[in-house]
Amino acid sequence: MTTIPDKMKGVYLTGFGGFEKLAYHTDIPVPTPKKGEVLIKIGAAAVNNTDINTRIGWYSKNVESGTNKGGSTGFKDVNQDGSWLGQALEFPRIQGADGAGTIVAVGDGVDQKRVGQRVMVRSVQARPSTKKGIECITFGSECDGSFAEYATALDSETFAINSDLSDQELATFPCSYGTANNLVWRVGVKANDTVFITGASGGVGSALVQLAKVRGAKVIGVVDPGQEDRVLGYGADEVLHRGDDFVEKLGEMSVDVVLDMVAGESWPQLLKLLKKGGKYGVCGAIGGPIVKFDVRDAYLKDLSLFGTTYQSTESFEELIKYIEDGKIKPVVAKEFELSDIVAAQKAFLSKKYIGKIVLNVAHE
Template sequence: MSDLAKGFMEGVVLTGHGGLEKLEYRDKLPLPVPAENEVLVKVHAAGINNTDINTRIGWYSKTVTGDTNQVAEDGLKDNADDGSWSGEPLAFPLIQGADCCGEIIAVGAGVDKNRIGERILIRPMQQNLNQKGELKSITMGSECNGGFAQYTKALAHECYPVDSNLSSIELASFPCAYSTAENMIDRVQVNETDTVLITGASGGVGSAAIQLAKRRGAKVIAVCAKSKAESVLAVGADKVLAREESILLHQARESVDVVIDLVAGDSWSELIDVLKVRGRYAVAGAIAGPIVEMDVRTLYLKDLTYYGCTFQPASVFENLVRYINDGEIKPLVSKVYELAQIKEAQTDFLNKTYTGKLVLSVSK
């Protein structure tokens, strides 16, 4: 008898905030049962991303002031109550995994049975049905179980059919990184007249932002490690600046219309220096450290606009799926791991060895 028939599945659970020891691979997890308006999804693949790692190590806690690698060495030891992205305590054990590509294999009441067999992507940031307003959201693998298991369940309307020749491994590289990038680019209304500087450009979100900004006709300047310059140029960047050097060595002050920032850290002020008068700055990450020094006079004297980008309207993911189906964007998968290799995958991710995405192959 199969584990599905027995009501069990394999998966990885997070037992609390901390280091890699908090991730446990188990082979007899209870199988999810779809409730009304939900579907049961056989997970084909799940991506590795900052959101899941930051949640595991409790990096979102206000007690943390260092970069992600500094905290990730051991993780928080106090099981911080504000360690999730929402600031609310998490319920452990939790199955993480914000990125999920899979197939609908069963439906709950109120869902058309014709949806069984659809290959889908699950929207990682979803509307919280218990609270009103689009800024009341939950995230896959944070406030609900995610894709680091053989099966998961989700609201039917948050499961988007994909019509693409891409593999499920490739499709799983899109949801979290590309929706984060598209949300930033959409918020600042990047267009064909813009010069856009993107930090962390070799990572999942950064490499996605290059493609999505180029899709809108913008000129892209990418900041990444010297060793990754060629691969970032291959993604579509027009110019690459070495992360190891001052941005101002090779980029003039007031020469950039938009900054898409995923890094922050000690060199943050240089990003503001290169922005033109009335430039736009968007941020959705701070892997080099969340505490920066700002001269408020620069903000108002240059008439700048700052955008903090987390919450996403459904239109962002709808557009992303359309880009995928139309072949307008391409996946950038650097390495594939088995689900049981999640600790190795997250270690490689933190070491920033690869350009683009790392993906777990979950179900064959």
């Protein structure tokens, strides 16, 4: 039987701002699972754009630049809307949208047989929809997440997985791959589509490449110089460089689908690449959220535009099946100790790594 301590190691986010807002502690109370919840001993976590964005308040409508411009110091004019839901964030908060581990205890109403299961937590979690439409929260934003030795999560949002992969490898999947598979699922990527993927060397980008290939698509990925071989190695059929003139390289109306998490200055080219009746899907804007949009590019070509944050249960279950069947592979770029979270986030912001930055938690 696993002995559960009273205190744990973890990282508190103490407010919006720079790296100084990340506080490593060794005496955080271990949470107790409430009714309908499980307690997970976290083996490993991973760093994502959403962790950076939440720390610096990038979701505030006052912020118009890309993530990296405020990644180290934060932004000056962040309102209380600097969270996924546009509501005031509660501090201190244990972040961490990505994590993998083992259930060690359950709350009332949860089957005791779940104790001992290896699990991943769905990063973007469903809540009852309102008159405004789909409602959801993000693990590590509206509730405490995986940047600690233990975390609680809803039983319904905690998915068992049967895999020989390590916790470090499994920790790369929930946020990036969950986001990516939901985007591919929602856009409807199919066999023989030509799919153009921005940011193809990052966590979500590398996931999108693999998931589009699983569906039989041809993939063109955008990378930084020096990243070509790795991106081609996990499935891309062709690569272009960030800063290239995409229309000049590929020609107008040359792709069926664009999957984007960058936006920024190159965005107007993306709609020009799409064929008539093409599909544009977006799940991020790390290059900057404010773009020049000629509406005629959309309506004169009968384009469909998709935005996604919410992760459907069906797409997340499909992702788990892909992992268990070995159809997709984790891309671990570098590992850090949880206490070195600032160094891990600096490495993430450098954009020099292909794949995910992982935090070792269990042996801290």
